[in-house]
Amino acid sequence: MPIPPDAFFLDPAAGLPLQVQLRRQIIAAVTAGRFRAGEKLPSTRALARHLGVARVTVAQAFAELVSTDYLASRDRSGHYISDSIERRLEAGPPAPDTPRFDWDSQLEGRFARAQRRDRERDWRGFAYPFVYGQADPALVDHAAWRDCAMRALGRREFDSLTGDLYDADDPELVDHIARHILPRRGISAGRDEIVLTMGAQNALWLVAQVLLRPGTSCAIEDPSYPGQREILRASRARILPVPVDARGLPPDAIPPGVAAVFTTASHQCPTNSTMPLPRRKELLARAQDQGFAVVEDDYEFEMSFAGAPSPALKAIDRAGAVIYIGSFSKSVFPGVRLGYLVADPRFIAEARALRGMMLRHPPGHMQRTLAHFLSLGHYDAQANRMRNAYARRRAVMLAAIAHHGLTLASPQASGGSSLWLATPDGVDSAELAARLRPRGVLIEPGAAFYADPVQGRGFFRLAYSSITAERIPQGIAWIAQALGEIAAAGPHLPLIRP
Amino acid sequence: MPIPPDAFFLDPAAGLPLQVQLRRQIIAAVTAGRFRAGEKLPSTRALARHLGVARVTVAQAFAELVSTDYLASRDRSGHYISDSIERRLEAGPPAPDTPRFDWDSQLEGRFARAQRRDRERDWRGFAYPFVYGQADPALVDHAAWRDCAMRALGRREFDSLTGDLYDADDPELVDHIARHILPRRGISAGRDEIVLTMGAQNALWLVAQVLLRPGTSCAIEDPSYPGQREILRASRARILPVPVDARGLPPDAIPPGVAAVFTTASHQCPTNSTMPLPRRKELLARAQDQGFAVVEDDYEFEMSFAGAPSPALKAIDRAGAVIYIGSFSKSVFPGVRLGYLVADPRFIAEARALRGMMLRHPPGHMQRTLAHFLSLGHYDAQANRMRNAYARRRAVMLAAIAHHGLTLASPQASGGSSLWLATPDGVDSAELAARLRPRGVLIEPGAAFYADPVQGRGFFRLAYSSITAERIPQGIAWIAQALGEIAAAGPHLPLIRP
Known part of the structure; x- marks a missing residue:
């Protein structure tokens, strides 16, 4: 993409020749990574018109930058950011010497601190994503x-x-x-x-x-x-x-x-x-x-x-x-x-x-x-399709849960898109989640749901809204296996269960 | 649109026969205007299955409502909300007899109170809309x-x-x-x-x-x-x-x-x-x-x-x-x-x-x-088109303003999409705006822009982002004429001018 003339401006009060200002501006943009190797600059005519300066001023600045290898000139087609520039920039820009505004004393940090950090943005890369609240391409019309x-x-x-x-x-x-x-x-x-x-x-x-x-x-x-x-x-x-x-x-x-x-x-x-x-x-x-x-x-x-x-x-x-x-x-x-x-x-x-x-x-x-x-009725049709798919997935999931002896933590009367499970005594669901990740299984540990996170350690949520029925049995099998490994590793402190 | 079975539910604990509950629910929906004349009800079979009741229960409820003229039955095609129902509803629903939750003491009203009320939602219906910040179909690609x-x-x-x-x-x-x-x-x-x-x-x-x-x-x-x-x-x-x-x-x-x-x-x-x-x-x-x-x-x-x-x-x-x-x-x-x-x-x-x-x-x-x-470059092209159109509109506007002797309130150096004007001494721009509305002219009085609204009464904003260049001279002429009428109506208290 060519660099537009709008990217440039001059400060008449800066006390520097216009040609020098223009050169500095291009160098700063290149070192900051805003202009990249191979990008085309505006023509000297267009840039001079935009800045309200003589064309020769722009031409001089460009010539200077070609000689210092910031720019490359290709006959008749104009000026480009030099390809060799990236190598010279590896050392990075120098540390700024001006005092910095004291943001730490201005900000309480209360919003960032409260933020939930237990969700996986790249859940689509997991084979067994028991994640809640995401869209399934197979169900959305x-x-x-x-x-x-x-x-x-x-x-x-x-x-x-x-x-x-x-x-x-x-x-x-x-x-x-x-x-x-x-x-x-x-x-x-x-x-x-x-x-x-x-x-x-x-x-x-x-x-x-x-x-x-x-x-x-x-x-x-x-x-x-x-x-x-x-x-x-x-x-x-x-x-x-x-x-x-x-x-x-x-x-x-x-x-x-x-x-x-x-x-x-x-x-x-x-x-x-x-x-x-x-x-x-x-x-x-x-x-x-x-x-x-x-x-x-x-x-x-x-x-x-x-x-x-x-x-x-x-x-x-x-x-x-x-x-x-x-x-x-x-x-x-x-x-x-x-x-x-x-x-x-x-x-x-x-x-x-x-x-x-x-x-x-x-x-x-x-x-x-x-x-x-x-x-147009698409919402009704889609909700229907989702209900049917979820009913099927849940049936598969309940069968797998029963087969592997996992524990449902509450009655599951009305449907929905997830089940709430309890770990065997003493197992922290965060540890379970960590052990499952490398196997491509994503579950939601219970801690985030509780006022006192400790109370949630014995629980986890398994959603079936973004995993196919075919994948569910193997995902549940992995969960059961990981629980077995944790149990085999030794006794755990009993968890508080409300 | 047919009424879906999902619109109905029964309360087993209500202490009323299911047939009566269903009838009441339909009557309530009709009187509240949720079900409207001519809308088709679900079949007795579909509704009975949805509610988990015998089909005869639904059939009885429907028959009763046909006899009281809430529903109409059309042979083989099912049941519909009766056409005669709207006439009977003119008196409106009876006043509720339950105590109401005391919202007035719960709400401070601070958000609604702070709300700006001087903008015209239906500005597209005005011939001379000097309104700010809206899209112009002629400029948006x-x-x-x-x-x-x-x-x-x-x-x-x-x-x-x-x-x-x-x-x-x-x-x-x-x-x-x-x-x-x-x-x-x-x-x-x-x-x-x-x-x-x-x-x-x-x-x-x-x-x-x-x-x-x-x-x-x-x-x-x-x-x-x-x-x-x-x-x-x-x-x-x-x-x-x-x-x-x-x-x-x-x-x-x-x-x-x-x-x-x-x-x-x-x-x-x-x-x-x-x-x-x-x-x-x-x-x-x-x-x-x-x-x-x-x-x-x-x-x-x-x-x-x-x-x-x-x-x-x-x-x-x-x-x-x-x-x-x-x-x-x-x-x-x-x-x-x-x-x-x-x-x-x-x-x-x-x-x-x-x-x-x-x-x-x-x-x-x-x-x-x-x-x-x-x-894809559309943003640059569109901003360019807007700048050109605005420059032209502004030139037309400045000429009309000069022609009619209106007063610019500040230097207008950098462009933009509006001008800031002052009224002749003593004229409140809210009065000017009110006088212009019936003639299809919308302007923005200055009061809303000032910490102390009184200080803004001598100013108004005229935007040219949603009015064509062709319409501008006549719009300005109307403004000048309205100012003349206000001046002719008698002396005004001098306004404070900052």
Whole structure:
């Protein structure tokens, strides 16, 4: 790619001849690696015009740089960055001698410190990726998405593609959610009760920022989604973990004085338990009595292939205390970065204003493409295909788990895309994960899910959303073998098990 | 569209016959407007299978609803929501009798309160839209974008489209920014010094959250971009406005003790003044002496058609105190929702972690499409086309302004996409705007740009990014006529002019 004239500028106040300035600028760009060997410079005529200097000034600077071997001149075709330059640069640029701004004292580092580091970005390179929440090329209807994206790129959709929507959402997408998706969860909501988000992660962030402030308390399930804990920590609220049991969050264990309770009632993350209806009613009654809001993350409802459909908490929320979070990350694909909040119009107005301030709106093109994907029936077809594939994969996985004598840690009633397992006594799932990596097996150790990571060491999550049914038995066999090796290596300290 | 079986569920604990529950659910959905006249219900067989009940239960419920005229039965083709239902619903649903959750006491309303309400969402319906920051179909290369989007939808790009990238960015896009865009501003940056954002708005939000906390102080230009003030208010930092002059922000007026200074040095928003090099050097020297970070919003550098190119503050920042913000909203289109931060690696690590928590990442598809748009040269071509069109429009506008005797409020040296005007003494630009709306003319009153809105009443912004050159003279004529009418209506209180 040729280097454009725009890459150059002169400083009339620099007190240096223009020709020298230009030379220094080219040398600095070459030594910093911005200009690379073989790249073509602008013509002397174009560069002189751009800089507002005489052409001879540019020509002199170029000639000088050719003589010092920074540039090479090829007859009639112009000037290029010299090929021999890379060798001379191996020593690297000299250390800067100016004082540096003291960033360490300016930054608390609280965001980077809270970051989760146990996920493998290059999971596609593993033969047995039991990773959660990624897209499977075999299940996503790429051709249908492409077709919908083409429609959303049409002439008539220019405004939704290019415009600044301020704080508005795509009306077709919101309408489809209100009329076709929420009713499946028993939820009836008007337009002023819905706001689009950049996935469930962004929805949780908005909720935390609107509801909580430093000093307020909130209750969360323990174990729970690690990203949720990061978000709540960043709000500086007090986080009170409530241990879940086989029926999810026990309402009578919620401490007094909390402003909000975060729950994954229909499909507890990561244990996959389902909260029965009496407990749901009790939770809502307590919300009314104690004055706390209930944040319901219904992140995976489309994947409930194993149990009978049960209504969302929001569906039986007559007082309007529930803030409902939905996401298209699991049923479409995570890269779509779209989800939604459903709540009282006053709450939605706040969340919408905050979203506008943070990022304006999710890209209109993604919204419109998803609206087409939904209204043309691709979403239903894809969710169906996923449910069927997941049911098959889970059956294969449960058989392999039984065959190898591994232990399920909780009832697995409603389906979903993962299982929650316990290690044999004394085995740390982080050690298991480390031992499995070289064999191409990726599992999720339990520590990240717990308020006290030690409590999670005896657990791990195995997702089947990105591994084929054919690969599952061998992957489980590797896990069983690694557990056997760890046991053979000697006794372990018993782990605390909640 | 047929109503799917998923829209229905039963509650075994409800203490009501299943047939009655099903009927109530259909009636509730119809009265709430979720099911609409003419929509087809699932077959009795499909619905019975879905709910796990006998088919006769569903058939009985349907028969009952046909007799009460909620449903209509068409021979052999099934059941439909009755056409006569809409007439019966005119009275609306009854008022709920349950106590409601007390949202008013839970919400501070601080985000919605801070929201800007002076922008017209339907600006496309106006004949003379002097609106800022929107895309012009005549200048955006829609066909090229479409072509790039098609590439980004190809089979080989499945992962960048669908995957959860955790906190990573598209490497091709970052590489292009580092090698081809930043050098034009004199900036040299490595990959660990760049993070992508959802436009400049999101970049400012990230910066404010990382740098500021309740109680810390920051200095901003006055007037300045209204969205920036909203963001800083939300961080609960102390905001100290510093009046700008014809050369932008005066460094010696920055109050002591600030943690950060926000500036639009190259192209002050909204006055369009350019900070000269000596002042830039003084600002950076003070940053080093007083220990504040400098946040440089270089939001429109591609549109500098009128002046010679000058380096960014970041280009001469040897201490590493500058956080640089770039955006593709102006040079590509605002709906792309992509921008970037360039700063010290420690700062970028914090901003990246925070972005991951807030929203993970901008959609991979938008990132990859933009990477193609840049690397295929469409960005350069489009920015060029915009610069040429803006130069022409501005010339037409300046001629019309001179012809009608309107007043420019500041020197307009470097180009851009708008002019900053002053009203004749005593005229409030909000009144002017209100008078112009019925004539199809949209202008931006100055109040929103000032820390003290009263100070902005004597100013207004006229952008030429979304109005054709042909329309400009008549639009300016309307403005002059409206000012004449206001003057004729009588004397006005003199406005404070900074």
